[in-house]
Amino acid sequence: MKKFILILILFTLIAGCSKSTPESTLPAGGTSTPALAPPEVQTTQAPDVEEAALQYLEYWKTNDYLAMYSMLSQSSQETISEEEFSQIYHDVAVELAMESLDYAILSSFVDPNQAQVAVSINYNSLLIENLNRDIILLLNLNEGIWKIDWSKGLIFPELVGDNMLQLTRLVPSRGNIYDRNGSVITAYAEAISVGLTPSQIKPNKEDKVLEELGRDLDMPPEVIYAMYEDYPPDVDWYLPLGAISLDAIEPRLGILESYTTNGVLLRNFDGRYYFNGGASPQAVGYVRWIQEAELDAYRIQGYSKGEKVGGQGLEYWGEDYLAGDRGGILYVVNQEGETISQLAREEAAPPAEIYTTFEKEFQLEVQKALYGYNGAIVVMEIDTGRILAMASNPSFDPNAFNSDYYNSSFLLQEYYKTDQKSPFLNRATQGLYPLGSVFKIITMAAALETGEFKESDVYDCGYFFEELPGVTLNDWTYDHFLEDDKTPSSGKLTLTEGLMRSCNPYFWHIGLHLYQNGYPEAISDMAKGFGLGSLTGIETLEEEAGNIPAPSSPLDATNQAIGQGDTLVTPLQVAQFMAALGNGGTMYRPQFVESIRSAGGEEIFSFEPEQVGKLPISSTTLNIINNAMVQVVDNPRGTANHRIRGLQINVAGKTGTAESGSGESHAWFGGYTYNQNENKPDIAIVVIGENAGEGSDVSAPIFRRVVELYFNQVLRYYPWESEIGVWYVPEDDAE
Structure with missing residues (x-):
């Protein structure tokens, strides 16, 4: 009976629940309590996970490692410090010689508070082409912000555990520099350094020693003697004289070696060799070791520690041509440096070669023409702008930057003396003077x-x-x-x-x-x-x-x-x-x-x-000026006539004597030839003698010498020469 009553009650309740809402029995126009509106549920839209991934990747592309670190999850930041994080990314960029980085999102998956973003990374290495990897970014939503779950594999997938990337750089030999006719100015060569200990020269052998050295070094014996004549004869001090390529000296090497008992010191070396002691060294330049402070900047360009780069002039300007294209072998190594796998290999490509506008022999003679004076000479074709010679004094031997060259330390010590007058300054292009x-x-x-x-x-x-x-x-x-x-x-x-x-x-x-x-x-x-x-x-x-x-x-x-x-x-x-x-x-x-x-x-x-x-x-003005410049050299009253007359080449020019503010005046002469020889283009020549006196006394004779050299004329002695290349100044005539 009780069971029946319970069933009846249940049936009644179910039936009641199934009835529709009864119609209102209130009269028309009556009021009732209004029904409640359905509740509004506030939801926060999760930020676009791909936008977060793109922001992280853009920070990577711009090397903003601190901003990348700020996007890491708290748990990731607890595993690596901000400094360590930045350093590891920097080190990888340097090791890969990474010029830039490109990226593209492949796909993404979001599961409310977690996400995965697949990304393709192109590491634009200067050494390894087509270096690409796919990575998976794992992100967690934290207080409405996507954060990166970081591991080293996000830099490069193979970097698991303590693994590291190691790039062995493949370096081509440096490109040569030639003169316009193909005569080598600098290239790899074997050579011999030459020096002298004057106190060891036997008196009866001195003339012969100086004669032989002068012949091989293209230096008047009197000039060599002048280098040591004022030093005490009983003191053993070393005089660095220069270097000679082994090919050039080989036929006469035995002769020089026979004088090693008379103070001559010979030492072999090899490397990038500047022939003839350097043709236009300030303009051609030299190579130097990469310094520790600039190592990272060069490594990211593909260089290695222990390499040399251009330090000045064409060597510096033409670095990209002369260095060639470096290659490399990319390895994954463990903490002990043992190779785990080779990832990629790119062979090095040979360098280009640079040809200068000057002829080496003429350039070297122009350098000699300035001997004894600080200053500069510029020779330029008037109808082209082609530089045919550029000399600057004091000068230097670019071989001095080769540490295997025995004379290196002696020379560099001299060049960097505080009282030395900037031998590395190219006075032709960088020297500033009143005209x-x-x-x-x-x-x-x-x-x-x-x-x-x-x-x-x-x-x-x-x-x-x-x-x-x-x-x-x-x-x-x-x-x-x-x-x-x-x-x-x-x-x-x-x-x-x-x-x-x-x-x-x-x-x-x-x-x-x-x-x-x-x-x-x-x-x-x-x-x-x-x-x-x-x-x-x-x-x-x-x-x-x-x-x-x-x-x-x-x-x-x-x-x-x-x-x-x-x-x-x-x-x-x-x-x-x-x-x-x-x-x-x-x-x-x-x-x-x-x-x-x-x-x-x-x-x-x-x-x-x-x-x-x-x-x-x-x-009209041009013609008047040119006529006046011709009169400077042709008219007996012209300021340069007494220095230029008798020259068989037509020239025009102007002397200049500029107050320097300290010491003697600067001596100028500038002019040009108008010989109109089809086989010898006319040239402009400018000479400055720094603190040398009057232009007519010093620079005009040097101008004449350069014209004679260029047109293969007989050389006239300078007023201060006892023979070509040898100074002689009478005691009663200092002018």
Whole structure:
């Protein structure tokens, strides 16, 4: 009975639940309690996991390792410090020589609070091509932010446990540098260092020892003797003399070896060898060891510890060509350095070779022409901008950077002395000097182009200039008068004659007149139009722009008119505008590289003349200036006539003597040939003797020597030579 009642009650409840809601019995228009709205459930959308993965990968690509670390999960950060994390990524990038990194997301899977993102990584190594790996990023959602579960396998899948990557670099030999005709300037070679201990020379053998050494080192015996004559004869000190390639010395090696009992010391070495002690060493450059502080920067470019790189000049500029393409073998190694597997191998590719614009023999002779003076010489084809010679003194032997070269330590110690005058500075492109009277060419151009002066205008060039209130300036003729008590002033001169005589008062007058009559910047603007105050654009060599200020006072304008004051130029800039004067007004970009060729002989680069502008003067002005420059050397009253007369080559030029601010003046001569020989292009030549005195006394004879060398003329002795290459200065004549 009880069971029946329970069943009945259950049935009744079920039936009641199944009935529909009864209709309201309230009259129309009545009110009732409104039904409750369904509840709104607030949900937080999880951030896009792929966006998080992309952000992490972008940080990796930009080497922002700290930002990557900030995206790691707490548990991952507990296993590795921020510093360790950054270091391991940096080390892998360096080991792989990784230039950049690319990535792409392949797929992703999200399971509310966890996710996986498959990624393809391309490690753009400079040494190993097509180095790709797929990795899986594991991410956890933590307080609405995706965090990375990190392991070393996310850098490279094979990096499990204590495994490491190891790249063995395959290094090609360095490319050679040749002159324009293919004569080698630097290449790998076996050589012999040569030196002398003067105290060990037997008196009856000294002349013969010096003769033999001079023959092999291409050095006058008198020059070698001068290197040690002032040292005590009883002290054993070593004089490094140079190096000779083994091929060159082999036929005479026995002769030199016979003098080892007379102080001659010979030592073998090999490596990158600069023949003849270095042809244009500041411009060609040298190679040096990679320093510890820069090792990582070079390793990431594919270099190894213990390698050498270009340190200056073409060696530095052409590093990418001369170094070749390095290869490598990529291994996975364990903590003990044992190889677990080889992952990839890429062979090295041979380097290119660089050919300079100069001929080595001429270049070496030009270097000798500057012997005894600090300064520079630049020789440039006037119609192309091709550099035919570039010399800078004091100089250096680039072989000194080869530590296997016995003379190395002696030479480097000398070069880096605090009182040494920067032998590594290329004075042709980086030396900054006031131009002195050579600048009068520019002042003359400004005078004519403004219309304020004509070629026929006459000025009385006396000893003194007194147009500046309270200031008296002396002409160079007065300085000579004080020395010899007979040099007259130049007297009345036309503008052409003013340049021929290098009359300071005339050009001071021009500078002051232009400044005071509406043309305050005519001269400085003309100088800039001649290429001064800006880079020549030689590109392959380090260079300075110089300084051409606008004058701010009458005295500034007066000084600038003769190339003094704050005006500073490089010899290369002067050679560039001298070439333009000689070719009709076209400015060419100076170039030092004739060609670059691959190992297979294919030309990567070939010299082409490049016009960069025109002199801002009319053809009439150009002709007047050129005529005046011819008169400088041809007219008996010209400042260079006594040094140039008798030369069988047609030349034009200008002397310059620039106050240096300390010591003697700088001696300038700049000019060009107009020989019009089809087989010998005309050239511009600029010579500066640093603190050497007057341009007509020092630089004009050197200019002449360079012309004679280029055109194969008989060489005329310098006033200071007892024979070619040997100095002789009479005690009673220091000029």
